Amino acid sequence: MRRKSKRRRWLEPQSSISPRLYLALTLSSFALLLAVWSLLTYGGIVDKLFLPSPSKIVESGITLFTEFDFIQDILATVYRVLVGFVLAFLAGSALGVLIGTYKALEAFFEPMISFVRYMPVSAFIPLFILWIGVGDVEKISVIFFGSLFSIVLMTAVEVGGVRRELLEASYTLGSSPLGVLRSVILPASLPGMMEIARLVLGWAWTYIIVAELVAASTGIGHVIIESQRMLRTSNIIYGILTIGVLGLITDLILKRAIRGMFPWNYGR
Incomplete structure (x- = not known):
């Protein structure tokens, strides 16, 4: 009976599972995707022009690295994402803490920020090009603008959720x-703020493609749009997969860093 209950424990809501099972399930999800992809392409179900086979994607990746200096495009994209995101996180977290702490600042800033947040960042690219030009600063500005307002509002909500009893005890x-603010609000909010950073960093990787599709001479987005013009579908998919891998790597790094900085918040 004990063995049976242990086997079914993973069915319980929010119940933890062993690291080995977690890794096996993670790998199986990727294996299932690869199996379906292989069935569609090697089986001739989908034309190779629209969906190349996995082996063709690998060949395209080798060609991009050996003949087209793809590593420089990767480095350009990573630089733009990280600089734009870090600047947005520093500015957005500071403003979010103030808005979440002081109601007067909330009344002044939050309606305007909420209004701007719903404007699509891609619509501002022509203005950024007009104001800034087509260099790296314009691409970084897209990342900054796309990430800033969500960070501000989510941080304000996190700070506003600090328990009132903690504040009253500190005053007592x-x-x-x-x-x-320094000894209660910030320590209580920091774990949640870092999780917000992890979430918004994922969005930043999607913004960079929009930024690099227009008036760019380097970057993964530039490679994707050039491949589209030449009908090189395999290069397009390889670029998309590269963005996914880079995003996953940064997410895992940030996740590990958060757990290292706040071990008491992840006791499970």
């Missing part, structure tokens, strides 16, 4: 308003 012990 003689803390000043600034001391409460």
Whole structure:
């Protein structure tokens, strides 16, 4: 009976599973995707012009690296994403903490930020090109603009959710308003703010493609749009997969860093 209950424990809501099972399920999801892809392409179900086979994608990747210096495009894209995101996180977190802490600032900033947040970042690219030009600063600005407002609002919600009892206890012990912000609000909010950073970083990887599809001479987005013009579907898919891999790597790094910085918040 004990063995049976242990086997079925993974069916319980939010119940933890062994690292080995977790890894096996993760690998199986990718294996299933590869199997379906192979069936569609090697089986001739889908024309190779629209969906090349996995082996053709690998060949295209080798060609991009050996003949077209694809590594430079990757480095250009990574640089733009990280610089734009880090700047947005620093500015957005600071403003979000202030908005979540002080109601007067919330009344002043939040309606305007909520309004701007619903404007598509791609619609501002012509203006950024007009104002800034077509260099890296324009691409970084797209990432910054696309990430900033979500970070501000989500951080404000996280800060506003700090329990009132903690603030009152700090005041009872003689803390000043600034001391409460420094010693209570920030420590309580930091784990959630870092999870917000992890979430928005994923969005930043999608914004960079939009930025590099227009007026770019380097970057993965540039490779994708040039491949589309030449009907090189395999290069397009390889570029998309490269973005996915880079996003997954940065997500895993940030996830590991968060768990290292706040181990008490991830006891499970």
